Amino acid sequence: MRETIAVAERHDLEAVLRTALDELCRLGVTGAQGQVHAGGRDVVAWAGAGMPAAGRFRIGGATAAFTAAVVLQLAAEGSLSLDDEVAALLPGVLTDPRITVRHLLQHTSGLPDYIGALAGGSRLAHHDPEALVALRSGPAAVPGTQWTYSHTDYVLAGLVVRAVTGRSWAEQVRNRIARPLGLRDTYFPYDHPSLPRSSARAYQQLVPGGPLLDVTELNPTALDAAGGLVSTTADLTRFWCALRRGELLGPDALAELDRTVPAGPYQDVRAGLGFGLGAFRVPSAGGGFWSHPGDVPGTATCNGVSDDGSRSVVLYRTTTPADPVLRADLDARALRLVEDLLTLD
Template sequence: STVRQRLDALVQKDGVPAALATVKGRDGRTRTYTAGVGDAATRSRVPADGQVRIGSNTKTFTAVVVLQLVAEGKVGLDTSVDTYLPGLVRGDGIDGRNITVRQLLQHTSGLPDYVDHEVILNDPKRYFEPRELLDAALAHKARFAPGTQWEYSNTNYLLAGMIIQKVTGRPLGEEVTRRVIDRIGLRHTYFPVPGDMTIHEAHPKGYERAADGSLRDYTELDPSWGWAAGAIVSTNTDVTRFYGALLGGRLLPAAQLAQMRATVPADVVGPGVRYGLGLLSRPLSCG
Protein backbone atom coordinates (compact mmCIF):
# COMPACT_ATOMS: atom_id res chain seq x y z
CA SER A 1 0.00 0.00 0.00
CA THR A 2 1.03 3.64 -0.40
CA VAL A 3 0.93 4.09 3.38
CA ARG A 4 3.38 1.24 3.91
CA GLN A 5 5.66 2.53 1.14
CA ARG A 6 5.77 5.95 2.75
CA LEU A 7 6.55 4.47 6.16
CA ASP A 8 9.33 2.38 4.62
CA ALA A 9 10.72 5.52 2.98
CA LEU A 10 10.73 7.31 6.35
CA VAL A 11 12.78 4.51 7.86
CA GLN A 12 15.13 4.08 4.91
CA LYS A 13 15.71 7.71 3.89
CA ASP A 14 15.42 9.54 7.19
CA GLY A 15 17.02 6.89 9.37
CA VAL A 16 14.05 6.76 11.75
CA PRO A 17 14.17 3.43 13.68
CA ALA A 18 10.43 2.81 13.35
CA ALA A 19 7.26 4.37 12.00
CA LEU A 20 3.62 3.54 12.74
CA ALA A 21 0.47 4.70 10.97
CA THR A 22 -3.21 3.96 11.47
CA VAL A 23 -5.75 4.72 8.76
CA LYS A 24 -9.51 4.67 9.19
CA GLY A 25 -11.08 4.12 5.79
CA ARG A 26 -14.39 5.33 4.48
CA ASP A 27 -15.70 1.82 5.13
CA GLY A 28 -15.06 2.41 8.86
CA ARG A 29 -12.29 -0.19 9.01
CA THR A 30 -9.11 0.74 10.84
CA ARG A 31 -5.80 -0.54 9.51
CA THR A 32 -2.45 -0.16 11.27
CA TYR A 33 0.89 -0.28 9.44
CA THR A 34 4.41 -0.50 10.84
CA ALA A 35 7.91 -0.19 9.42
CA GLY A 36 11.40 -0.49 10.86
CA VAL A 37 12.35 -2.08 14.18
CA GLY A 38 10.93 -1.70 17.68
CA ASP A 39 14.37 -1.94 19.27
CA ALA A 40 17.50 -0.70 17.45
CA ALA A 41 19.75 -3.02 19.50
CA THR A 42 17.86 -6.34 19.21
CA ARG A 43 16.21 -5.50 15.83
CA SER A 44 12.91 -6.83 17.20
CA ARG A 45 9.71 -6.02 15.33
CA VAL A 46 7.59 -3.00 16.07
CA PRO A 47 4.65 -4.17 18.19
CA ALA A 48 1.46 -3.81 16.16
CA ASP A 49 -0.50 -0.98 17.77
CA GLY A 50 2.05 -0.72 20.58
CA GLN A 51 1.93 2.06 23.14
CA VAL A 52 3.89 5.24 22.39
CA ARG A 53 4.33 8.64 23.98
CA ILE A 54 1.93 10.68 21.84
CA GLY A 55 3.63 13.99 22.62
CA SER A 56 1.71 17.04 21.49
CA ASN A 57 -1.46 15.08 20.69
CA THR A 58 -1.86 15.49 24.46
CA LYS A 59 -2.72 19.14 23.76
CA THR A 60 -5.99 18.12 22.12
CA PHE A 61 -7.00 16.17 25.24
CA THR A 62 -6.18 19.21 27.40
CA ALA A 63 -8.15 21.52 25.08
CA VAL A 64 -11.17 19.19 25.29
CA VAL A 65 -11.20 19.41 29.09
CA VAL A 66 -10.94 23.23 28.98
CA LEU A 67 -13.83 23.38 26.48
CA GLN A 68 -15.93 21.03 28.62
CA LEU A 69 -15.37 23.48 31.51
CA VAL A 70 -16.42 26.31 29.15
CA ALA A 71 -19.64 24.40 28.40
CA GLU A 72 -20.21 24.00 32.15
CA GLY A 73 -19.83 27.75 32.67
CA LYS A 74 -16.68 27.34 34.78
CA VAL A 75 -14.20 28.86 32.29
CA GLY A 76 -14.62 31.68 29.75
CA LEU A 77 -12.71 31.43 26.45
CA ASP A 78 -12.34 35.20 26.25
CA THR A 79 -11.64 35.62 29.96
CA SER A 80 -8.11 36.58 31.00
CA VAL A 81 -5.65 33.97 32.26
CA ASP A 82 -5.16 36.22 35.30
CA THR A 83 -8.78 35.61 36.35
CA TYR A 84 -7.88 31.97 37.11
CA LEU A 85 -4.18 32.35 37.95
CA PRO A 86 -3.97 35.81 39.53
CA GLY A 87 -0.55 37.46 39.40
CA LEU A 88 1.17 34.30 38.15
CA VAL A 89 1.82 35.24 34.52
CA ARG A 90 4.11 38.28 34.58
CA GLY A 91 7.36 39.01 32.74
CA ASP A 92 9.07 41.15 30.16
CA GLY A 93 6.17 42.18 27.91
CA ILE A 94 4.08 39.41 29.51
CA ASP A 95 0.91 40.08 31.52
CA GLY A 96 -1.73 37.43 32.20
CA ARG A 97 -4.36 40.17 32.41
CA ASN A 98 -3.94 40.71 28.66
CA ILE A 99 -3.93 37.05 27.57
CA THR A 100 -7.16 35.07 27.15
CA VAL A 101 -7.82 31.37 27.55
CA ARG A 102 -8.65 31.22 23.83
CA GLN A 103 -5.23 32.67 22.97
CA LEU A 104 -3.56 29.94 25.04
CA LEU A 105 -5.40 27.14 23.24
CA GLN A 106 -4.87 28.83 19.85
CA HIS A 107 -1.13 29.59 20.30
CA THR A 108 -1.68 33.32 19.78
CA SER A 109 -0.62 34.44 23.29
CA GLY A 110 2.96 35.45 22.45
CA LEU A 111 4.25 33.46 25.44
CA PRO A 112 7.79 32.07 25.05
CA ASP A 113 8.27 28.30 25.14
CA TYR A 114 9.59 26.64 28.29
CA VAL A 115 11.02 23.57 26.56
CA ASP A 116 14.80 23.38 26.71
CA HIS A 117 15.62 20.07 25.06
CA GLU A 118 19.20 20.03 26.37
CA VAL A 119 18.06 20.23 30.00
CA ILE A 120 15.50 17.48 29.45
CA LEU A 121 17.75 15.14 27.48
CA ASN A 122 20.65 15.55 29.91
CA ASP A 123 18.45 14.43 32.81
CA PRO A 124 15.45 12.54 31.37
CA LYS A 125 14.39 11.07 34.72
CA ARG A 126 14.04 14.41 36.48
CA TYR A 127 10.60 15.45 37.73
CA PHE A 128 9.47 18.98 36.90
CA GLU A 129 6.73 20.85 38.75
CA PRO A 130 4.46 22.86 36.41
CA ARG A 131 5.41 26.07 38.27
CA GLU A 132 9.11 25.35 37.62
CA LEU A 133 8.42 25.04 33.88
CA LEU A 134 6.39 28.26 33.91
CA ASP A 135 9.24 30.12 35.63
CA ALA A 136 11.62 28.89 32.92
CA ALA A 137 9.33 30.35 30.24
CA LEU A 138 8.79 33.66 32.05
CA ALA A 139 12.57 34.23 32.18
CA HIS A 140 12.29 35.10 28.47
CA LYS A 141 10.53 38.11 27.01
CA ALA A 142 7.22 37.95 25.12
CA ARG A 143 7.48 36.85 21.50
CA PHE A 144 4.73 39.28 20.38
CA ALA A 145 1.67 41.11 21.70
CA PRO A 146 -1.25 38.72 22.46
CA GLY A 147 -3.52 38.07 19.49
CA THR A 148 -1.24 39.62 16.86
CA GLN A 149 0.59 36.52 15.57
CA TRP A 150 0.64 32.73 15.74
CA GLU A 151 3.51 30.77 17.28
CA TYR A 152 3.53 27.30 18.81
CA SER A 153 4.45 27.33 22.49
CA ASN A 154 4.14 24.52 25.03
CA THR A 155 3.75 27.19 27.73
CA ASN A 156 0.22 27.86 26.48
CA TYR A 157 -0.91 24.33 27.34
CA LEU A 158 1.08 24.28 30.57
CA LEU A 159 -1.10 27.22 31.67
CA ALA A 160 -4.25 25.54 30.34
CA GLY A 161 -3.44 22.55 32.57
CA MET A 162 -2.89 24.83 35.56
CA ILE A 163 -6.26 26.51 34.90
CA ILE A 164 -7.99 23.10 34.79
CA GLN A 165 -6.48 22.21 38.18
CA LYS A 166 -7.40 25.59 39.70
CA VAL A 167 -11.02 25.45 38.49
CA THR A 168 -11.69 21.78 39.31
CA GLY A 169 -9.51 21.41 42.40
CA ARG A 170 -8.26 18.08 41.03
CA PRO A 171 -5.00 16.89 39.41
CA LEU A 172 -4.94 17.37 35.64
CA GLY A 173 -4.34 13.67 34.98
CA GLU A 174 -7.48 12.73 36.94
CA GLU A 175 -9.60 15.22 34.99
CA VAL A 176 -8.29 14.04 31.60
CA THR A 177 -8.87 10.42 32.63
CA ARG A 178 -12.39 10.98 33.95
CA ARG A 179 -13.60 13.39 31.28
CA VAL A 180 -11.97 11.89 28.18
CA ILE A 181 -10.09 8.59 28.49
CA ASP A 182 -12.66 6.67 30.57
CA ARG A 183 -15.65 8.40 29.00
CA ILE A 184 -14.95 6.98 25.52
CA GLY A 185 -13.23 3.78 26.68
CA LEU A 186 -9.61 4.32 25.60
CA ARG A 187 -8.31 1.20 27.32
CA HIS A 188 -4.66 1.59 26.24
CA THR A 189 -4.31 5.30 27.03
CA TYR A 190 -3.16 6.89 30.27
CA PHE A 191 -1.85 10.13 31.72
CA PRO A 192 1.30 9.12 33.69
CA VAL A 193 1.32 9.96 37.39
CA PRO A 194 4.45 11.65 38.84
CA GLY A 195 7.39 9.26 38.75
CA ASP A 196 5.81 6.87 36.24
CA MET A 197 8.60 6.53 33.67
CA THR A 198 7.95 3.10 32.16
CA ILE A 199 5.47 2.58 29.31
CA HIS A 200 2.97 0.03 30.65
CA GLU A 201 2.27 -2.24 27.66
CA ALA A 202 4.12 -3.56 24.60
CA HIS A 203 5.88 -0.66 22.89
CA PRO A 204 8.63 0.27 20.46
CA LYS A 205 11.60 2.03 22.02
CA GLY A 206 11.86 5.82 21.73
CA TYR A 207 15.04 7.53 20.57
CA GLU A 208 16.52 10.96 20.05
CA ARG A 209 19.36 11.50 17.57
CA ALA A 210 22.45 12.90 19.27
CA ALA A 211 24.68 15.58 17.73
CA ASP A 212 27.12 12.88 16.59
CA GLY A 213 24.31 11.11 14.69
CA SER A 214 23.95 8.20 17.12
CA LEU A 215 20.59 7.18 18.56
CA ARG A 216 20.04 7.62 22.28
CA ASP A 217 17.38 5.58 24.02
CA TYR A 218 14.86 7.77 25.86
CA THR A 219 12.13 5.15 26.29
CA GLU A 220 12.34 5.51 30.07
CA LEU A 221 11.80 9.13 31.02
CA ASP A 222 9.79 11.26 33.37
CA PRO A 223 7.08 12.84 31.19
CA SER A 224 6.42 15.64 33.69
CA TRP A 225 8.20 18.13 31.41
CA GLY A 226 5.48 17.47 28.81
CA TRP A 227 2.55 17.44 31.28
CA ALA A 228 -0.54 19.17 29.80
CA ALA A 229 1.39 19.78 26.58
CA GLY A 230 2.77 16.28 26.01
CA ALA A 231 2.65 13.56 28.70
CA ILE A 232 0.02 11.06 27.49
CA VAL A 233 0.83 7.46 26.47
CA SER A 234 -1.52 5.82 23.98
CA THR A 235 -1.76 3.63 20.88
CA ASN A 236 -2.49 4.53 17.27
CA THR A 237 -5.89 2.86 17.46
CA ASP A 238 -6.86 4.69 20.66
CA VAL A 239 -5.75 8.05 19.22
CA THR A 240 -7.81 7.36 16.08
CA ARG A 241 -10.80 6.49 18.30
CA PHE A 242 -10.29 9.70 20.30
CA TYR A 243 -10.31 11.98 17.25
CA GLY A 244 -13.29 10.12 15.81
CA ALA A 245 -15.24 10.62 19.06
CA LEU A 246 -14.18 14.27 19.31
CA LEU A 247 -15.06 15.26 15.74
CA GLY A 248 -18.19 13.10 15.94
CA GLY A 249 -19.54 15.25 18.78
CA ARG A 250 -19.23 12.71 21.58
CA LEU A 251 -16.92 14.77 23.82
CA LEU A 252 -18.11 18.36 23.39
CA PRO A 253 -21.42 20.13 22.81
CA ALA A 254 -21.83 21.50 19.26
CA ALA A 255 -21.07 25.10 20.30
CA GLN A 256 -17.72 24.23 21.88
CA LEU A 257 -16.74 21.88 19.04
CA ALA A 258 -17.41 24.72 16.59
CA GLN A 259 -15.13 27.02 18.63
CA MET A 260 -12.45 24.33 18.62
CA ARG A 261 -12.67 24.02 14.83
CA ALA A 262 -12.54 27.79 14.17
CA THR A 263 -8.97 28.26 12.90
CA VAL A 264 -6.37 30.96 12.34
CA PRO A 265 -3.50 30.77 9.79
CA ALA A 266 -0.39 28.89 10.96
CA ASP A 267 1.69 29.19 7.79
CA VAL A 268 4.98 28.72 9.62
CA VAL A 269 4.03 25.04 10.02
CA GLY A 270 3.38 24.62 6.28
CA PRO A 271 1.47 26.09 3.35
CA GLY A 272 -2.26 26.37 4.06
CA VAL A 273 -1.94 25.04 7.62
CA ARG A 274 -4.43 26.47 10.12
CA TYR A 275 -4.81 26.03 13.87
CA GLY A 276 -7.94 25.95 16.02
CA LEU A 277 -8.13 25.25 19.75
CA GLY A 278 -5.88 22.20 20.01
CA LEU A 279 -6.61 21.08 16.43
CA LEU A 280 -4.45 21.61 13.35
CA SER A 281 -5.80 21.47 9.80
CA ARG A 282 -3.65 20.82 6.76
CA PRO A 283 -4.80 20.81 3.10
CA LEU A 284 -4.37 17.40 1.47
CA SER A 285 -4.12 16.39 -2.18
CA CYS A 286 -7.42 14.52 -1.82
CA GLY A 287 -9.25 17.66 -0.64
Protein backbone atom coordinates in the same frame (compact mmCIF):
# COMPACT_ATOMS: atom_id res chain seq x y z
CA MET B 1 6.05 7.99 -1.30
CA ARG B 2 3.81 9.98 -3.66
CA GLU B 3 4.49 7.40 -6.36
CA THR B 4 3.51 4.64 -3.93
CA ILE B 5 0.17 6.28 -3.25
CA ALA B 6 -0.47 6.89 -6.94
CA VAL B 7 -0.95 3.16 -7.52
CA ALA B 8 -3.23 2.78 -4.52
CA GLU B 9 -6.16 1.58 -6.60
CA ARG B 10 -4.26 -1.65 -7.18
CA HIS B 11 -3.64 -2.24 -3.48
CA ASP B 12 -5.64 -2.29 -0.29
CA LEU B 13 -5.07 0.19 2.49
CA GLU B 14 -2.83 -2.14 4.46
CA ALA B 15 -0.50 -2.71 1.52
CA VAL B 16 -0.23 1.01 0.79
CA LEU B 17 0.42 1.78 4.43
CA ARG B 18 2.99 -0.98 4.85
CA THR B 19 4.88 0.06 1.71
CA ALA B 20 5.09 3.67 2.89
CA LEU B 21 6.26 2.63 6.37
CA ASP B 22 8.94 0.43 4.82
CA GLU B 23 10.15 3.48 2.91
CA LEU B 24 10.42 5.51 6.11
CA CYS B 25 12.54 2.73 7.60
CA ARG B 26 14.81 2.69 4.55
CA LEU B 27 15.47 6.37 5.17
CA GLY B 28 16.86 5.56 8.60
CA VAL B 29 13.91 5.16 10.95
CA THR B 30 14.26 2.21 13.32
CA GLY B 31 10.54 1.44 13.35
CA ALA B 32 7.23 2.88 12.26
CA GLN B 33 3.56 2.05 12.71
CA GLY B 34 0.36 3.39 11.24
CA GLN B 35 -3.36 2.89 11.68
CA VAL B 36 -6.24 3.96 9.47
CA HIS B 37 -9.89 4.06 10.44
CA ALA B 38 -12.10 4.22 7.38
CA GLY B 39 -15.40 2.74 6.28
CA GLY B 40 -16.06 1.40 9.76
CA ARG B 41 -12.91 -0.71 9.79
CA ASP B 42 -9.39 -0.33 11.13
CA VAL B 43 -6.21 -1.17 9.27
CA VAL B 44 -2.87 -1.44 11.05
CA ALA B 45 0.62 -1.94 9.64
CA TRP B 46 4.14 -1.65 10.98
CA ALA B 47 7.71 -1.89 9.74
CA GLY B 48 11.23 -2.01 11.10
CA ALA B 49 12.65 -3.53 14.25
CA GLY B 50 10.94 -3.88 17.59
CA MET B 51 7.53 -2.52 16.59
CA PRO B 52 4.72 -4.28 18.48
CA ALA B 53 1.29 -4.53 16.94
CA ALA B 54 -0.35 -2.37 19.60
CA GLY B 55 2.49 -0.72 21.49
CA ARG B 56 2.12 2.43 23.54
CA PHE B 57 4.16 5.52 22.72
CA ARG B 58 4.55 9.12 23.85
CA ILE B 59 2.30 11.34 21.74
CA GLY B 60 3.97 14.66 22.57
CA GLY B 61 2.15 17.73 21.30
CA ALA B 62 -0.93 15.73 20.28
CA THR B 63 -1.71 15.88 24.02
CA ALA B 64 -2.81 19.46 23.43
CA ALA B 65 -5.92 18.29 21.58
CA PHE B 66 -7.02 16.36 24.69
CA THR B 67 -6.32 19.31 26.98
CA ALA B 68 -8.19 21.69 24.70
CA ALA B 69 -11.19 19.34 24.54
CA VAL B 70 -11.42 19.32 28.35
CA VAL B 71 -11.23 23.13 28.51
CA LEU B 72 -13.91 23.44 25.82
CA GLN B 73 -16.14 21.05 27.76
CA LEU B 74 -15.71 23.17 30.90
CA ALA B 75 -16.56 26.29 28.92
CA ALA B 76 -19.69 24.65 27.55
CA GLU B 77 -20.71 23.73 31.09
CA GLY B 78 -20.25 27.31 32.28
CA SER B 79 -17.34 26.51 34.60
CA LEU B 80 -15.23 29.05 32.75
CA SER B 81 -15.32 31.31 29.72
CA LEU B 82 -12.85 31.27 26.88
CA ASP B 83 -12.54 35.01 27.40
CA ASP B 84 -11.70 34.73 31.11
CA GLU B 85 -8.45 36.37 32.18
CA VAL B 86 -5.93 33.67 33.02
CA ALA B 87 -4.32 35.89 35.67
CA ALA B 88 -7.63 35.97 37.54
CA LEU B 89 -7.94 32.18 37.38
CA LEU B 90 -4.29 31.63 38.35
CA PRO B 91 -3.28 34.41 40.76
CA GLY B 92 0.42 34.33 41.47
CA VAL B 93 1.15 32.17 38.43
CA LEU B 94 0.46 34.68 35.66
CA THR B 95 0.33 38.45 36.01
CA ASP B 96 -0.55 39.76 32.53
CA PRO B 97 -4.32 40.49 32.67
CA ARG B 98 -4.59 40.65 28.89
CA ILE B 99 -4.06 36.91 28.35
CA THR B 100 -7.28 34.91 28.08
CA VAL B 101 -8.06 31.21 28.08
CA ARG B 102 -8.70 31.48 24.34
CA HIS B 103 -5.21 32.90 23.83
CA LEU B 104 -3.73 29.84 25.54
CA LEU B 105 -5.64 27.31 23.45
CA GLN B 106 -4.97 29.26 20.26
CA HIS B 107 -1.26 29.89 20.90
CA THR B 108 -1.71 33.65 20.69
CA SER B 109 -0.79 34.45 24.31
CA GLY B 110 2.57 35.86 23.31
CA LEU B 111 4.26 33.82 26.05
CA PRO B 112 7.64 32.33 25.10
CA ASP B 113 8.06 28.57 25.02
CA TYR B 114 9.78 27.23 28.14
CA ILE B 115 11.21 24.21 26.30
CA GLY B 116 14.35 26.06 25.27
CA ALA B 117 15.03 26.99 28.90
CA LEU B 118 14.88 23.47 30.33
CA ALA B 119 18.15 22.47 31.91
CA GLY B 120 20.22 19.97 30.01
CA GLY B 121 20.30 16.49 31.49
CA SER B 122 16.90 16.90 33.12
CA ARG B 123 15.16 14.21 31.05
CA LEU B 124 14.42 12.07 34.12
CA ALA B 125 13.82 14.90 36.60
CA HIS B 126 10.46 15.90 38.07
CA HIS B 127 9.06 19.28 37.00
CA ASP B 128 6.19 21.15 38.62
CA PRO B 129 3.94 22.93 36.09
CA GLU B 130 4.27 26.25 37.95
CA ALA B 131 8.06 25.97 37.64
CA LEU B 132 7.78 25.26 33.91
CA VAL B 133 5.64 28.35 33.40
CA ALA B 134 8.19 30.44 35.31
CA LEU B 135 10.96 29.47 32.88
CA ARG B 136 11.69 32.06 30.21
CA SER B 137 13.37 31.35 26.88
CA GLY B 138 12.72 34.74 25.29
CA PRO B 139 10.70 37.96 25.46
CA ALA B 140 6.90 37.94 25.54
CA ALA B 141 4.80 39.42 22.75
CA VAL B 142 1.58 41.40 23.06
CA PRO B 143 -1.27 38.90 23.56
CA GLY B 144 -3.47 38.35 20.53
CA THR B 145 -1.07 39.90 18.04
CA GLN B 146 0.77 36.87 16.69
CA TRP B 147 0.66 33.08 16.59
CA THR B 148 3.59 31.21 18.13
CA TYR B 149 3.60 27.59 19.23
CA SER B 150 4.38 27.56 22.95
CA HIS B 151 4.25 24.59 25.34
CA THR B 152 3.83 27.19 28.07
CA ASP B 153 0.30 27.91 26.84
CA TYR B 154 -0.92 24.37 27.40
CA VAL B 155 0.83 23.89 30.72
CA LEU B 156 -1.12 26.96 31.81
CA ALA B 157 -4.30 25.47 30.33
CA GLY B 158 -3.71 22.40 32.50
CA LEU B 159 -3.37 24.63 35.56
CA VAL B 160 -6.61 26.39 34.61
CA VAL B 161 -8.37 23.01 34.55
CA ARG B 162 -7.09 22.25 38.03
CA ALA B 163 -8.07 25.70 39.34
CA VAL B 164 -11.62 25.40 37.99
CA THR B 165 -12.32 21.74 38.85
CA GLY B 166 -10.06 20.99 41.79
CA ARG B 167 -8.63 18.03 39.85
CA SER B 168 -5.62 17.75 37.58
CA TRP B 169 -5.89 17.98 33.81
CA ALA B 170 -4.78 14.34 33.59
CA GLU B 171 -7.64 13.20 35.83
CA GLN B 172 -10.07 15.19 33.72
CA VAL B 173 -8.72 13.67 30.50
CA ARG B 174 -9.16 10.22 32.03
CA ASN B 175 -12.68 10.86 33.34
CA ARG B 176 -14.04 12.98 30.49
CA ILE B 177 -12.33 11.43 27.46
CA ALA B 178 -10.43 8.19 28.02
CA ARG B 179 -13.03 6.31 30.05
CA PRO B 180 -16.13 7.37 28.07
CA LEU B 181 -14.44 6.49 24.77
CA GLY B 182 -12.86 3.27 26.05
CA LEU B 183 -9.29 4.51 25.52
CA ARG B 184 -7.69 1.97 27.82
CA ASP B 185 -4.10 2.73 26.78
CA THR B 186 -4.22 6.53 26.99
CA TYR B 187 -2.85 8.00 30.20
CA PHE B 188 -0.44 10.43 31.85
CA PRO B 189 2.38 8.52 33.60
CA TYR B 190 3.19 11.32 36.09
CA ASP B 191 6.75 10.66 37.38
CA HIS B 192 7.01 7.15 35.95
CA PRO B 193 9.69 7.39 33.22
CA SER B 194 9.28 3.96 31.60
CA LEU B 195 6.86 2.60 29.03
CA PRO B 196 5.35 -0.91 29.21
CA ARG B 197 7.55 -3.73 27.92
CA SER B 198 5.25 -4.16 24.93
CA SER B 199 6.25 -0.69 23.67
CA ALA B 200 8.81 0.11 21.01
CA ARG B 201 12.10 1.66 22.08
CA ALA B 202 12.79 5.28 21.16
CA TYR B 203 16.11 6.36 19.69
CA GLN B 204 17.80 9.71 19.16
CA GLN B 205 20.89 10.61 17.19
CA LEU B 206 22.96 13.51 18.51
CA VAL B 207 25.23 14.08 15.51
CA PRO B 208 24.78 13.06 11.86
CA GLY B 209 26.30 9.63 11.32
CA GLY B 210 26.55 9.06 15.05
CA PRO B 211 25.10 6.20 17.06
CA LEU B 212 21.43 5.94 18.02
CA LEU B 213 20.91 6.44 21.73
CA ASP B 214 18.02 4.82 23.58
CA VAL B 215 15.96 7.68 25.03
CA THR B 216 12.83 5.73 25.86
CA GLU B 217 13.06 6.70 29.54
CA LEU B 218 11.55 10.14 30.06
CA ASN B 219 9.83 11.88 32.96
CA PRO B 220 6.70 13.31 31.30
CA THR B 221 6.21 16.01 33.93
CA ALA B 222 8.57 18.08 31.77
CA LEU B 223 5.78 18.21 29.17
CA ASP B 224 2.68 18.05 31.38
CA ALA B 225 -0.60 19.10 29.69
CA ALA B 226 1.33 20.24 26.61
CA GLY B 227 2.76 16.84 25.68
CA GLY B 228 2.87 14.24 28.44
CA LEU B 229 0.29 11.66 27.37
CA VAL B 230 1.01 8.08 26.33
CA SER B 231 -1.35 6.35 23.91
CA THR B 232 -1.65 3.92 20.99
CA THR B 233 -2.60 4.28 17.34
CA ALA B 234 -5.92 2.56 18.08
CA ASP B 235 -6.81 4.96 20.89
CA LEU B 236 -5.77 8.01 18.90
CA THR B 237 -7.76 7.13 15.80
CA ARG B 238 -10.77 6.62 18.09
CA PHE B 239 -10.17 9.95 19.83
CA TRP B 240 -9.86 11.96 16.62
CA CYS B 241 -13.00 10.44 15.14
CA ALA B 242 -14.96 11.05 18.35
CA LEU B 243 -13.78 14.65 18.52
CA ARG B 244 -14.98 15.46 15.01
CA ARG B 245 -18.22 13.46 15.32
CA GLY B 246 -19.33 15.55 18.27
CA GLU B 247 -19.01 12.77 20.83
CA LEU B 248 -16.89 15.00 23.08
CA LEU B 249 -18.04 18.50 22.15
CA GLY B 250 -21.37 20.02 21.22
CA PRO B 251 -21.85 22.06 18.03
CA ASP B 252 -21.04 25.40 19.69
CA ALA B 253 -17.84 24.12 21.30
CA LEU B 254 -16.77 22.44 18.06
CA ALA B 255 -17.39 25.72 16.23
CA GLU B 256 -15.04 27.44 18.69
CA LEU B 257 -12.38 24.79 18.04
CA ASP B 258 -12.76 25.38 14.31
CA ARG B 259 -12.10 29.13 14.49
CA THR B 260 -8.55 29.19 13.16
CA VAL B 261 -5.82 31.79 12.91
CA PRO B 262 -2.90 31.54 10.47
CA ALA B 263 -0.02 29.50 11.87
CA GLY B 264 2.42 31.97 10.37
CA PRO B 265 5.78 30.37 11.24
CA TYR B 266 4.64 27.01 9.81
CA GLN B 267 3.65 28.14 6.33
CA ASP B 268 6.70 26.35 4.95
CA VAL B 269 5.14 23.09 6.18
CA ARG B 270 1.91 23.76 4.30
CA ALA B 271 0.76 27.08 2.83
CA GLY B 272 -2.49 28.19 4.46
CA LEU B 273 -1.95 26.13 7.62
CA GLY B 274 -4.15 27.38 10.44
CA PHE B 275 -4.59 26.63 14.13
CA GLY B 276 -7.89 26.48 15.99
CA LEU B 277 -8.30 25.57 19.65
CA GLY B 278 -6.09 22.53 20.06
CA ALA B 279 -5.62 21.40 16.46
CA PHE B 280 -4.16 22.47 13.13
CA ARG B 281 -6.30 22.88 10.05
CA VAL B 282 -4.29 21.47 7.14
CA PRO B 283 -5.33 22.60 3.63
CA SER B 284 -5.30 19.85 1.02
CA ALA B 285 -6.62 19.03 -2.42
CA GLY B 286 -9.30 16.93 -0.74
CA GLY B 287 -10.65 19.92 1.17
CA GLY B 288 -8.45 19.83 4.26
CA PHE B 289 -8.26 17.93 7.53
CA TRP B 290 -7.48 18.39 11.23
CA SER B 291 -4.24 17.32 12.86
CA HIS B 292 -1.85 17.80 15.74
CA PRO B 293 1.60 16.21 15.39
CA GLY B 294 3.78 15.44 18.37
CA ASP B 295 7.50 15.05 19.00
CA VAL B 296 9.42 13.89 22.04
CA PRO B 297 13.03 12.67 22.09
CA GLY B 298 13.17 9.56 19.93
CA THR B 299 9.53 9.51 18.82
CA ALA B 300 7.42 11.49 16.36
CA THR B 301 3.74 11.11 15.57
CA CYS B 302 1.65 12.51 12.72
CA ASN B 303 -2.11 12.24 12.40
CA GLY B 304 -5.17 13.50 10.59
CA VAL B 305 -8.95 13.30 10.71
CA SER B 306 -11.66 14.28 8.26
CA ASP B 307 -14.12 17.05 9.12
CA ASP B 308 -16.93 14.60 9.81
CA GLY B 309 -14.79 12.13 11.76
CA SER B 310 -15.51 9.26 9.37
CA ARG B 311 -11.83 8.73 8.64
CA SER B 312 -8.68 9.14 10.70
CA VAL B 313 -5.00 8.23 10.37
CA VAL B 314 -2.29 7.99 13.04
CA LEU B 315 1.41 7.29 12.35
CA TYR B 316 4.41 7.18 14.63
CA ARG B 317 8.10 6.48 14.22
CA THR B 318 10.76 5.70 16.78
CA THR B 319 13.89 7.51 15.65
CA THR B 320 14.93 11.17 15.77
CA PRO B 321 17.85 11.70 13.34
CA ALA B 322 20.37 14.46 13.96
CA ASP B 323 20.23 15.77 10.39
CA PRO B 324 17.57 18.53 10.32
CA VAL B 325 17.07 18.08 6.57
CA LEU B 326 16.31 14.38 7.03
CA ARG B 327 13.97 15.16 9.95
CA ALA B 328 12.08 17.66 7.82
CA ASP B 329 11.88 15.15 4.96
CA LEU B 330 10.50 12.46 7.27
CA ASP B 331 7.92 14.90 8.64
CA ALA B 332 6.86 15.96 5.14
CA ARG B 333 6.55 12.37 3.95
CA ALA B 334 4.49 11.42 6.99
CA LEU B 335 2.15 14.36 6.44
CA ARG B 336 1.70 13.46 2.76
CA LEU B 337 0.96 9.87 3.71
CA VAL B 338 -1.69 10.97 6.21
CA GLU B 339 -3.23 13.25 3.60
CA ASP B 340 -3.37 10.53 0.97
CA LEU B 341 -4.69 7.84 3.30
CA LEU B 342 -7.53 10.15 4.30
CA THR B 343 -8.74 10.18 0.70
CA LEU B 344 -8.14 6.59 -0.45
CA ASP B 345 -11.14 4.31 -0.96
